[in-house]
Amino acid sequence: MTDASPLARKSWMATLAKAPPARLAALFPDLPPHHVLRQPEIGAVMVRGRVGGTGAAFNLGEMTVTRASIRLATGEVGHAWVQGRDRAHALRAAAVDALMQTGAAADLAMRVLKPLAAEAEAARAARAAKAAATKVDFFTMVRGEDK
Amino acid sequence: MYVAVKGGERAIDNAHQWLAEERRGDPAVPELTIPQIREQMALAVNRVMAEGSLYDPDLAALAIKQARGDLIEAVFLIRAYRTTLPRLAGSRPVDTGAMAVDRRISATFKDLPGGQVLGPTFDYTHRLLDFALMAEGEAPVARELPPEAPAARVPHVTSFLNRDGLIETATPSDATPPDLTREPMELPADRALRLQALTRGDEGFVLSLAYSTQRGYGRTHAFVGELRIGTVAVEVEIPELGFAVEIGEIELTECETVNQFKGSRTEPPQFTRGYGLVMGQSERKAIAMSLVDRSLRWQELGEDFTGAPAQDEEFVLMHCDNIQATGFLEHIKLPHYVDFQAELELVRRLRAEAAAMREAAE
Numbered sequence: 001m002t003d004a005s006p007l008a009r010k011s012w013m014a015t016l017a018k019a020p021p022a023r024l025a026a027l028f029p030d031l032p033p034h035h036v037l038r039q040p041e042i043g044a045v046m047v048r049g050r051v052g053g054t055g056a057a058f059n060l061g062e063m064t065v066t067r068a069s070i071r072l073a074t075g076e077v078g079h080a081w082v083q084g085r086d087r088a089h090a091l092r093a094a095a096v097d098a099l100m101q102t103g104a105a106a107d108l109a110m111r112v113l114k115p116l117a118a119e120a121e122a123a124r125a126a127r128a129a130k131a132a133a134t135k136v137d138f139f140t141m142v143r144g145e146d147k
Numbered sequence: 148m149y150v151a152v153k154g155g156e157r158a159i160d161n162a163h164q165w166l167a168e169e170r171r172g173d174p175a176v177p178e179l180t181i182p183q184i185r186e187q188m189a190l191a192v193n194r195v196m197a198e199g200s201l202y203d204p205d206l207a208a209l210a211i212k213q214a215r216g217d218l219i220e221a222v223f224l225i226r227a228y229r230t231t232l233p234r235l236a237g238s239r240p241v242d243t244g245a246m247a248v249d250r251r252i253s254a255t256f257k258d259l260p261g262g263q264v265l266g267p268t269f270d271y272t273h274r275l276l277d278f279a280l281m282a283e284g285e286a287p288v289a290r291e292l293p294p295e296a297p298a299a300r301v302p303h304v305t306s307f308l309n310r311d312g313l314i315e316t317a318t319p320s321d322a323t324p325p326d327l328t329r330e331p332m333e334l335p336a337d338r339a340l341r342l343q344a345l346t347r348g349d350e351g352f353v354l355s356l357a358y359s360t361q362r363g364y365g366r367t368h369a370f371v372g373e374l375r376i377g378t379v380a381v382e383v384e385i386p387e388l389g390f391a392v393e394i395g396e397i398e399l400t401e402c403e404t405v406n407q408f409k410g411s412r413t414e415p416p417q418f419t420r421g422y423g424l425v426m427g428q429s430e431r432k433a434i435a436m437s438l439v440d441r442s443l444r445w446q447e448l449g450e451d452f453t454g455a456p457a458q459d460e461e462f463v464l465m466h467c468d469n470i471q472a473t474g475f476l477e478h479i480k481l482p483h484y485v486d487f488q489a490e491l492e493l494v495r496r497l498r499a500e501a502a503a504m505r506e507a508a509e
Contacts, residue, residue, distance in 0.1 A: 006390045014380070014393035043235035045394065047202065047381055048324065049424045050240045051338055053303050053401065055317030057240045058324045058339035060346055061426055063202035063381065065235055065394055079387055081235075083395025084203065124247055129291035131249050134265040138257060 012100055012113050013093070017082040019116045021089035024096075027112045031095045037077065038069040040087035066090040076101040170215050184208035193398070193427025194218055198469060199225025200328070200347040202397050202426050219349075219469050226470050237323070239391055241379045243401050243424070244300050248377035253304045255370045255405055261301055266376060304373035305403050305420060314405065314418040334461055341443055341464060342436075346425050348467030350432045356457045356467075357435035360442045365455030367441050369421060372405040376428050400425050402433040406441050409448045419448055439463060 016024065044062040051058055067081045068090035078098025080090045099108050171178065185192055185208040195207040199222045207225060214220035250266025253259045265271075267289075308314040324339040332340065345353060360367040380393040402423040410416030421441025423433035442457040456462050466472060 006388075009388075010390060010392055017392070017394045018380075018396055041235075042232065044201065044229065044232040045235055045381065045383055046237040046326065047397065048238050048240040049243070049342075049399075050317070050319070051342060052305070052317030052420055052422045053243045053403065053424075054306075054319055056320040056322065056324065056339055058342045059237075059326050059328075060241070060343070060399075060424060061197070061200035061202060062229060062232070062234075063395065063397060064206070064232065065383075067235060069387065079385065081383060081385060081392060081394045083381070084205075126291065127247065127249060128294045130289040131264050131266055132294040133290040133292040134250075134267075135292075136263040136265065 009097070009100070012109070013080070013097060015113050015117050015120070016080065016093035016096055018120060019089075019093075021084070021086040021092075023116060023119065024089060024092050024112070027115060028092055028096060028108075031091065032099060033073040034070045034095060034098070035073075036068070036070050036091070038067065040066050040068040040090040042066050042085045042087070068094045070094045070098060072098045072102070074102060170213075179212055181205055181208045181212065184211055190428060191216075191218060193429050194350060194432075195221045195225055197426040197429050197432065198222040198347055198349065199229065201225050201229045219473055223470050223473065236383045236386075238394075239382045239384065240321070241381060241397075241399070243375070243379060243399065244303060246301060246375060246377040246379050246399070246401070248301055248375050249428075250376040251301065251373065252375075253371070253373045255372050256304055256307070259304055259307075259373075301375070303403065305405065308372075308405070308418060312415075312417065315409070315420060317420070332464060334464070336460060336464060338440070338444070338447075341460070342422065342424070342440060344464045344467055345423075345436045345439055348436075349469035349472070350429070350435070352467050352469070352472075353439055354431060354435045356442075356463060357438035360438055360455065360457045365442045365445070365453055365458040367404070367421065367438050368407040369404040369438050369441060370406075371434060372403045372420075374400070374402045374430060374434065376400045376430065398427050400427065400429045400433040402430075402437045404434075404437045404441060411449075419444070 043065055045065045046062050047060045048057045049060045050056065063083060064085050065081060065083055066085055066087060066089065067079070068087070069077065069079045070091065071077050072095075076098040078094040078096070078101070080093035080097060082090050082093050096108060096112060099105070100113075185204045188208070188211065189204075191211055192204050192207045195210055195218055196202050196204065198218075199207065199210070201207075203225075206228065207221065210221035210224040210228075211218065213224060248264060248266075250268060251259075251261065251264045253263065257263070305314055309316055324343070325337065327340060327343055332344065336344070357367075359365070361369075376398070378396045378398050381395050381397055382391045383394050384391045400423075404421040404423075406419045406421055408416035409419050419441065421437035421439075421444075423436030423438075423440065425433045425436060439457055442455070443460055443463060445452060445458050452458055
């Protein structure tokens with residue numbers, strides 16, 4: 001079992017959580033042999049903001065979230081907390097989290113995580129490009145007193 | 148005498164069945180799907196999420212369909228569903244400075260770093276009905292331009308003023324904020340509680356209150372220092388791991404207003420701030436929220452209470468929730484036969500007494 005650094009694990013868990021469930025299912029259709037430690041549970045997370053964007057925390061409202069935990073036949077434990085109410089998404093994400101702690105990590109990163117991250121980045125870049133096209137170019141009119 | 152009555156079961160069943168038929172409308176017209184509502188009625192979906200206080204576009208779309216487009220009824224459905232969910236955690240406060248912005252404008256600084264980004268706005272449209280939308284056409288495509296520099300952070304406009312000490316600062320704190328969905332709201336409320344109530348408050352009510360402050364009922368003198376719309380990551384501390392993980396992304400609208408001054412003998416005058424943060428693309432609500440937030444801060448900022456509704460914390464906070472308001476308002480249409488019987492007897496007695504007195508006087 002490879003010891004994943006928290007930073008790397010944070011990053012792949014985020015990629016899995018934010019992935020469209022259908023894309024994750026397409027890239028990672030079959031779950032490895034596992035034991036479910038925590039059945040997928042749908043609940044809410046209270047999302048907080050900050051007063052003035054930077055000040056004291058306040059409660060903005062909740063979002064739906066599904067969490068699950070599994071243990072592989074080889075012993076590694078995987079956790080998932082994913083936005084929305086898709087139980088299969090949570091189970092898949094937990095399985096990938098567990099497998100990422102095994103020798104299969106490099107292959108899985110290439111086959112599943114990399115495409116998901118690339119697609120998320122492409123979607124973000126496309127929106128940023130549309131936003132950039134709506135940026136205002138100001139120009140100053142010739143003013144009477146300048147004559 | 149108390150008379151219990153039962154009945155109406157069959158009438159109620161039939162009413163609900165008819166409701167279902169009416170909801171569907173003409174069966175010759177294709178039925179709406181949830182993805183259609185989510186994608187094409189996105190701003191209605193956003194409003195239902197904001198006021199329902201639950202971010203889940205599919206559920207909000209379902210609620211809108213079930214409520215036949217009655218958005219307050221849809222908010223009611225979402226609030227009811229929300230109560231069935233276990234609360235798994237509270238998030239870390241979202242970092243709106245790291246927002247992936249679709250829109251970012253400032254009414255105070257023309258040349259803000261990063262520029263004025265209009266985004267997909269209704270502003271500058273002519274508000275003429277577009278009959279082309281009545282015909283099915285090809286999906287429109289937005290133009291794209293490579294962004295100058297993909298900024299990791301988009302600094303808030305107020306931070307530029309902060310640097311010169313021209314505006315009050317917001318002191319960061321990670322203290323767990325009060326939650327009106329857990330403990331009944333108690334007054335006086337701190338600013339965090341007020342913001343929670345306002346962000347889930349009725350858009351129309353908050354809008355009218357904000358408008359009243361602009362017309363002189365409690366003055367806010369607000370400029371939109373910055374308005375931004377975009378997505379932020381939501382990060383949660385995972386107990387089983389001992390570190391925080393991004394569990395998803397949500398769209399938010401944030402508005403910061405810059406308002407007139409506060410100063411004292413020891414402190415030079417500086418601008419004050421109002422704040423609005425709302426789920427989804429909800430620009431009108433976010434601006435209104437920041438005006439009402441500023442107005443409610445009169446005491447903290449040493450201003451006079453002029454008796455304006457938007458300054459009155461109790462008036463604002465106890466009446467901004469459209470589900471509470473609807474519940475109390477609409478309950479009077481339900482059977483009040485016994486109460487009314489009592490009123491009827493009272494008015495008959497009063498009339499009889501009045502008649503007797505008149506007779507005695509004659």
